[in-house]
Amino acid sequence: MSDLSDLRTPATLPRIPQQPRRPNWAQPDPIDELARELDAFVSAAVHPDEVAALLESDGLSDDQIRERYGVRNSFALAEELYDRTPRRHPEPDTAPADPWRADLLGCLLRGLVFALPGLAYVLGAPLLAGPREAYGLPGSTFTLLAGALCGWAWNQGLAHRAYSWLSLGDRPGARRCLLVGAPAGMLLGALVALAVAGPAHPAAAAFAAGQSCYLGASGVLLVMGRERALLAALTPLTGGALLTLVHPVPVSVRLFLLVTSLSAVATLGLLEVAPGTRILKGCGAVPGTSRGPRLIASLPYAVFGLASGALVVSAGLGDRLAGAERGALALTLSMGPAEWLLYRFRGGTLAGLRASGTSRAFRRSTVRTLARCLTGYLAALLALVLATAVLWPHAPAPTGVRLGGLLALGVVLWTGLLLQSFGAVLGAVAVCSAAALAQTLALLTHAAAPGTVALAVYAAAAVAQVALVAALLGKATAHR
Template identity: 45%
Template sequence: MSGPIALTPPEDDGDGLPRRPASARGGDVPARRPALRACPGPPPTAPPKDPATPAPAHAPAASAPRRACLRPARPDDPVDRLAAELADDIGAAVHPYEVAALLESQGMTGDRVQDEYGHPDLFSLADALYERVPRGHPEPAAPERDPWRPDHLRCGLRGLLFALPGAAYLLAGGDVWRGAAALHGLVAAALVSWAWSQGLSHRAYVRLAAGRREAGLALLRGAPLGVGLASAAGFAVAGPSPAAVFAVGQSCYLAAAAVLLVLGREWWLGGALLPVAAGAAPLPWWGPPTVLRLGLPLLTVLLTAGAAGLALRAALRAEPVPGAAPRLARSLPYGLFGLAAGVLATAAGQRDPYAVIVLTLSMGPAEWLLYRYRGLAVAALRASATPLGFRLRAARALGVCGAAYLASVAAGLPLLDTGPAELLALGAVFWTALLLQAFGVAWPSASVCLAAAAAVTALPRLSPLSPATARLVACTAAALALTGTAVHHLGKPTAHA
């Protein structure tokens, strides 16, 4: 009944999820200088016209701008008064045509230009206004706080929630699985649940951007189907047995947990997990009777399902939002990643089951670092003046956050028999793939993880490599490929805009 390795982060951009805050370089707004008046004299050489500047319809040939002097504006001059009124907008213009477009948008007519301002046409008036107001392009002020500041408590709680369900396996123990078929049935059901939960969670997060009712409908339709598919897989592999029944409860729990996590009910899920956590705590010193070993996991399943039902009922009461639902195919790569992550985690757990616990606990720091990387990327956008400068800063942020995540994984290595290089390579695969998915780069991350899962499964059978060496080779290659993909995609400023 262990939780999925990770659910799709709610920041996934490019798939309809909440958008990233618009990045902008910070700076104070400079004070506006007094309006200037044109001075007589020979015009300087006209600068080249900006080809990106839209010209109003029937624009005449551009004239060279005249020199401007610091003579104060005359209050009795209507052009000076108009320049003072529109100083903010005129100062930001890069060409007189923009001023002409501004005047047109405000309903300035040809008769008014001639009668009130004494100019023959709109473009002559725009030239005069452009000359009277100095150029000023104030940069937006920097935000007061990091828009991607992570919620420390929430991220830590989610990491704990991914690992706590493992206590159900400790409680059930030999009363549930006896023989390879029973164990394989539980694994098959878990793999189906992980894949389905990832895909369903992504789709629900996409719909959550439209409204809670839409997300609730997606979860209500998808969760029961996932339970049926995973339970069928468990029965198909294990046959009629206690393990198959346990697989049904495992599938119900994973579906209900996905509902609660997507709808932001982490504390409800934590409360539902208290029975198995309390029952597993005294196991090193006292073995509870069979009624408790089987009853406490069942109670947790019932509590989780009930909490999910309450959360769905509250979501379905929200106001409906019109609009077409996105295609189901958009969530396919997220489901495939869930399947690949389950295969890789199961392979690591064959040598040391506690490796899976370390990886699931590390999902809390992983989610925190996903937010932290976004904040560092926004800061890099403000600090960079060239694309190369931003790419270097983004790569540095990627390295810092990746190293911090691997440090959280390494903290559990003294408790394991698994080789440190193998587990660290697998952790690098998971974190980098989740980062790419958070930015909408779903198919590359899913494809690399699927290839790694296939290699981990096939290499020990097709080559003289041991399973541990196969896992190390496959995960290292996948981590390098995902890191290169992340540097390429996330080094573009447009990925963070």
């Protein structure tokens, strides 16, 4: 719709031609002449009432209109002018700004920040060593996985709630939310890990408690847009892990580097939410923000975090000997390109909405945009899988089945995030939860050919979620 507010001032309104009445049989239709005079204004009008407002602003009375143009009043004349003038809404002088524009470097940085904490397991390997138990894994593995899954679920729900406060323009409210929620998540993750570890793995329980603290503090920094600060805090951890690849590092030095990075991240997170302590003094009451986002609205996002995390973990447990670490690293790094491509998709659909004249044309445009973005994400994921193979030169090369399962899992994760951006999180939760449950049952029952089972589960989930996305593509209200 064109902006006509600049046409409403007396200096820019077209003037109604003042002419004496002439016999209709000797002269052209006066309404046609008036339509030609006012063509630029009437062609851009979106309703006859705009034309009527113009006529009345020029001081034309109904008596004058009846005498000059032979119609009963200004509204009747406006309708005649509107009907006789084709619509020609002018394009804006400059292209409208894309609200979904995202910085590629910033998104890639987020993907790197997601992956770097995995180096903590490299530094902490001596602390986690022990006899192998189920699935040929050290006993500490399940302690760490339990704490991580709990943290992923809690922080996903907490991040949604904090982002909801930010979307209301209430940054103090987001800080207050993180100030209360992050420590609660740290405590919960540590208790879950301790319950799984028991007295047999005290070192693993301590490591998992540190992991929970990191997840809570880093979640605060990521929500508040402090990726660069988080990256700087991970420098000791990153440097130490890279050093262990070329030279043995004593356990005391490893522990010092782990604690240093964890302390830096925790301190930065605390400083980020510290202003929220002033808010808590008034029992959390903030003028104009007493009605914040509902707590129950964040629950589906927490469940999605748990389900998607369980899918990645179960893939690693079922295919550990085939270089699952490599696949997990590739998936984690791919979250940077995935986030950027999600923004590209939303921006592309918005442009398609402006350019399309029919719902069918809009649907074709969104389908093409989806195909480009999804193909781009799969290409990025495949490139990362091949690139990380250099870091594990002695790991078995992924077979077609394992590679297909990894790419199908990538489709599940990316379309799940896309459904969340549509506000259709319940569909993503249902599909991912069912897939995680099926994959977990396959592992517990020691199903034969775990790679084939995983491929079937991920492919079915990917097809289901693509179908959910396709059902929303043609609905303009889903792209707002």
